[in-house]
Amino acid sequence: AQTVTQSQPEMSVQEAETVTLSCTYDTSESDYYLFWYKQPPSRQMILVIRQEAYKQQNATENRFSVNFQKAAKSFSLKISDSQLGDAAMYFCAYLGNTPLVFGKGTRLSVIA
Amino acid sequence: DAMVIQNPRYQVTQFGKPVTLSCSQTLNHNVMYWYQQKSSQAPKLLFHYYDKDFNNEADTPDNFQSRRPNTSFCFLDIRSPGLGDTAMYLCAISGPSPPDTQYFGPGTRLTVL
Numbered sequence: 001a002q003t004v005t006q007s008q009p010e011m012s013v014q015e016a017e018t019v020t021l022s023c024t025y026d027t028s029e030s031d032y033y034l035f036w037y038k039q040p041p042s043r044q045m046i047l048v049i050r051q052e053a054y055k056q057q058n059a060t061e062n063r064f065s066v067n068f069q070k071a072a073k074s075f076s077l078k079i080s081d082s083q084l085g086d087a088a089m090y091f092c093a094y095l096g097n098t099p100l101v102f103g104k105g106t107r108l109s110v111i112a
Numbered sequence: 113d114a115m116v117i118q119n120p121r122y123q124v125t126q127f128g129k130p131v132t133l134s135c136s137q138t139l140n141h142n143v144m145y146w147y148q149q150k151s152s153q154a155p156k157l158l159f160h161y162y163d164k165d166f167n168n169e170a171d172t173p174d175n176f177q178s179r180r181p182n183t184s185f186c187f188l189d190i191r192s193p194g195l196g197d198t199a200m201y202l203c204a205i206s207g208p209s210p211p212d213t214q215y216f217g218p219g220t221r222l223t224v225l
Contacts, residue, residue, distance in 0.1 A: 033212045033213075035213070037216075042218070043149075043200050043218075043219050043221070044216065044217075044218045044219065045155070045202060045204075045216035045219075046216075047213060047214075047215065050212075050213055091154060091155075095212050099145075099157050099160070099169075100157070100214060102154035102155055103154065104153070104154055105154055
């Protein structure tokens with residue numbers, strides 16, 4: 001079965017600085033999708049970024065970018081110019097031939 | 113505009129008293145999901161519909177049922193809630209483009225007393 005591991009339960013970053021959240025996964029599938037979701041205190045799950053495994057180019061959405069290393073099964077999220085509104089729980093998720101599999105999440109605090 | 117709408121946003125019920133949570137979508141996407149998320153945990157898939165085809169996860173308690181009367185609406189029925197069912201319930205949709213990406217509603221926070 002596919003598993004997703006987020007090894008950092010909590011992280012903090014100074015406002016305007018850059019932070020990287022790590023995610024690794026285990027799979028034997030060759031075709032799959034990876035996601036980062038943000039869950040602020042409101043508990044709404046918000047899609048941050050999406051990566052297709054067959055694309056070598058790393059996905060980017062404004063201040064958010066990923067470092068996708070398929071051979072290493074690694075999918076880290078970089079947040080540049082961190083803002084107070086970035087404070088949230090971040091979930092890494094894998095989608096292959098089975099339903100969406102979530103990691104346990106990383107709680108990000110942003111310090112003013 | 114919200115794509116996924118959940119009602120109510122907050123629900124308090126008594127132990128054993130049936131409760132129904134609703135989810136509606138404005139995009140007519142063909143797949144709808146129900147997740148349970150307990151405090152400080154990742155969401156856990158309960159079941160999903162692909163059009164009218166119902167797919168139940170193996171470890172979803174029998175106490176949890178679902179109905180999808182049409183493309184736009186999906187309901188989660190908890191027949192006899194227990195204290196352990198206190199959680200956030202998230203509805204999500206995915207559709208044709210991109211077919212793989214799930215979009216979530218704001219959730220219903222259920223408290224069982």
